[in-house]
Amino acid sequence: MKRAINVCVLTTTTAAVNKGVNQSALWAYAKLLRYTKRHERLNHTVADVFECNVRETPDKLAVISETQQWTFRQVNEHANRVANVFQAQGYKKGDVVGLLLENRAEYVATWLGLSKIGVITPLINTNLRGPSLLHSITVAHCNAFIYGEDFVEAVAEVSKDLPAELLLFQYNNENNNSTADAVKTAKNLNKLLSAASASAPNKTQVNHHDKLVYIYTSGTTGLPKAAVISHSRYLFIAAGIHYTMGFKDDDVFYTPLPLYHTAGGIMCMGQSVLFGSTVSIRKKFSASNYFADCAKFNATVGQYIGEMARYILATKASPHDRAHRVRLVYGNGLRPQIWPQFVERFNIGKVGEFYGATEGNANIMNHDNTVGAIGFVSRILPKVYPISIIRADPDTGEPIRNSQGLCQLCEPNEPGVFIGKIVKGNPSREFLGYVDAKASAKKIVKDVFKHGDMAFISGDLLVADEKGYLYFKDRTGDTFRWKGENVSTSEVEAQVSNVAGYKDTVVYGVTIPHTEGRAGMAAIYDPNRELDLDDFALNLAKVLPTYARPQIIRLLTKVDLTGTFKLRKVDLQKEGYDPKVVSDALYYQTAKGRYELLTPAAYEQLQRNEIRF
Known part of the structure; x- marks a missing residue:
């Protein structure tokens, strides 16, 4: 009888939850459909919608940073100059012009201007160098390439391998109109822009479903892939997050994320481009300055991604921790293991966790602040x-x-x-x-x-x-089997990082001779050797079962992160745990649970099955 009552209570509760969340989701989805259908019917492009905001609030701030304050009028005038420069250079609808530029107001104005003449803009990851940078330019079939002054060396390194017909345009930093340090064949874009008209370019028929930009995958496995974002897709993504999260017209957004990714470039910057909001940006993410920036810019909505929340939580206490106006933070990758601590310390009223892929069509969002959830599907x-x-x-x-x-x-x-x-x-x-x-x-x-x-x-x-x-x-392929149990690298990474003081951590499986499955290995960024391995092992045993605890530890002295703050797991996994190959300190877990130095002699014993896990 007791079992029947429990089932009844569970069914009633589940139905209530389904009803409440479904109603909220359906209402947001209805508004999203009305918005997207209207712009599809009118054949609006992203630039068309933006220009409506320019007409309504020309002197409202659109993009702000520590050094810039651009109104909607200024962004639009710069966009027009970009369009007129490239139209005069002979570029037309369907051409591809790559963009490699740090976070600044000119970033959005550049791809927006190119879109007015139907030019597609691949948004290049600013961390790429050498073969990865060359690949990103060539895989998109670029006809021209715009880069910022800070990337002269990176472009010069690959310039000899670029197609001969590809033209280079260099953006100089503010107050620099010289051609110093330019790649030999590059044109000075600043001079071209200063001489260009700020009026709208000659009319080009650009359509609602035309390609707008290419956004690249992070490249944690293999070379980056260029995902296609059309005008309609941009509208759907930015509007989807807008209606689902309940953003307000007077919200001020803060993002330290790179504008070459979907999160910063569409989900956040799209609130300015499409909905007339003010977006504050930062050139490079700083954990200690996150809430200080929010206070400085009077931000009401903050954005995060992946490991950023962990970095922020690891900072020392500051008066800015709670002295801000942020009512909502949104993003993806806030691990449930630190979610409660984060919202409590920084006095966050609501977390809007979402899930999705830049190239995909499977996107979900957490509607009701449920800790750890990334979305909801009716059962x-x-x-x-x-x-x-x-x-x-x-x-x-x-x-x-x-x-x-x-x-x-x-x-x-x-x-x-x-x-x-x-x-x-x-x-x-x-x-x-x-x-x-x-x-x-x-x-x-x-x-x-x-x-x-x-x-x-x-x-x-x-x-x-x-x-x-x-x-x-x-991720598929990241779950591995050890001691007859399936081990989730994501879950282990979260616990290892917490125990290690929120340090960068990546977990993966490695093969051990004469054993079944793969043993867990954790690479922890600890350049100053701050980690006490005895305390670490003791505390790890409190939060992870025996089979999930890393058998081998690598203490990284340097770290290679993607633009979304992810360690490159595949490279580390390939390097393995041979101390003759790996220069970082390696440790293995003994039968008593302690971590001992993995010397070349101990490694050979491991290979001969004389040391067993």
């Missing part, structure tokens, strides 16, 4: 939703199919791969993919719930609870 009518979690091999990500050859929905608390239904012509369900068609094909799964349908497959393992809340589990 009442799961197949009605355009997103699902399906059973898949955790190593390969390949769907596990039934006897009819179709995919299978996961049960509550069963990890699976997240997918988004593809519907051509629908900006919310379209899959535009990458510039590289072969790379795009790898992200599509066919014959999902019926023969002939298609879906975007994310490659991420998610889990939904009994109520329908979704939680990030891991």
Whole structure:
């Protein structure tokens, strides 16, 4: 009888949760559809919507930073100058002009101006150098390339390998109109802009579904891939976050994220471009200055991504911790292990956690502040939703199919791969993919719930609870098996980082001779050797089961982060744990749970199975 009552209570509670969250989500979705359908009907581009804001509030601040305060009028005039310069140079609709520039007001004005004449702008990651930079320029088939003065050396390094017909344009920093340090063949863009008209360029027919920009994947595995963002896609992403998070017209946004990524460049900057809000930016993220900046710019909404929240939480206490006007922070990757501490310390009223891929069509958001959740899918009518979690091999990500050859929905608390239904012509369900068609094909799964349908497959393992809340589990291939148990690298990374004092951490599986599965290895950034390994081992045992504790530790003296603050796991995994190959200090866990130095002699013993885990 007791079991029946519990089931009844659970069902009632689940139904109530489903109803409340569904109503909130549906209302936001209805407003989003009305917004996107209207602009589609009017064939509006991003620049068209922006120009409406210019006409309504020309003297309102659009973009601000420590050194710049640009109004909507100023952004638009600069955009017009960019359009007129490149139109005069002979560039036309369908041409591709790459952009490598740090966070500044000119950034958004540049791609916005190019879009007015139908030119597509690949937004290049400012951290790239050498082959990765060259690849990003060439894979997008750039006809021209704009770069900032700070990247002269990076461009000079690859200039000899660039196509001969590709023209270079150099942006100098403020108050610098010289040609000093320019790449030999580059044109001085500042001089060209100063001589150009601030009036609208000659009319070019640009359409709502035309390509706008290319945004690159982070490149944690392999070379970056250029994802296609159309005008309609930009509108959908920026408006989607706007209506779902309940942003207000008078909100002031703060983002220290790079404007070459979707998060900073669309989800945040899109609030200025499309909705007339003020966005404050920073050239480079600073954990200690995050809330100080929010106070300085009177920000009411702050943005984060990935490990930024952990960095901020690791800073020393400051008067700015709670002396700010931020009512909401939003982003993705706030780990549940630090979520409560973060909102308590910094007095945050609401966290808007979202999940999605730049190139994908599977996007979800946390509507009601549930700790750790990245979204919600109704358990009442799961197949009605355009997103699902399906059973898949955790190593390969390949769907596990039934006897009819179709995919299978996961049960509550069963990890699976997240997918988004593809519907051509629908900006919310379209899959535009990458510039590289072969790379795009790898992200599509066919014959999902019926023969002939298609879906975007994310490659991420998610889990939904009994109520329908979704939680990030891991990337496919990152979950490994050890001692007969599946180990999630994401979960272990969170606990290891917390115990190590919020240090940068990456966890991966490595093979050990004469053993099954893969042993856990953790690379921890600790250049000053601050980590007490005895205390570390003791505290780790309190939060992780034996099978999940890293068997090998690598203390990194230098760290290579992506633009979204992710360690490059694949490179570390390839380097392994041979002390003759790895220059960093390595340690292995003994049978008593302590970490001992992994010397060349101990490594050989490990290879001969004389040291066992």
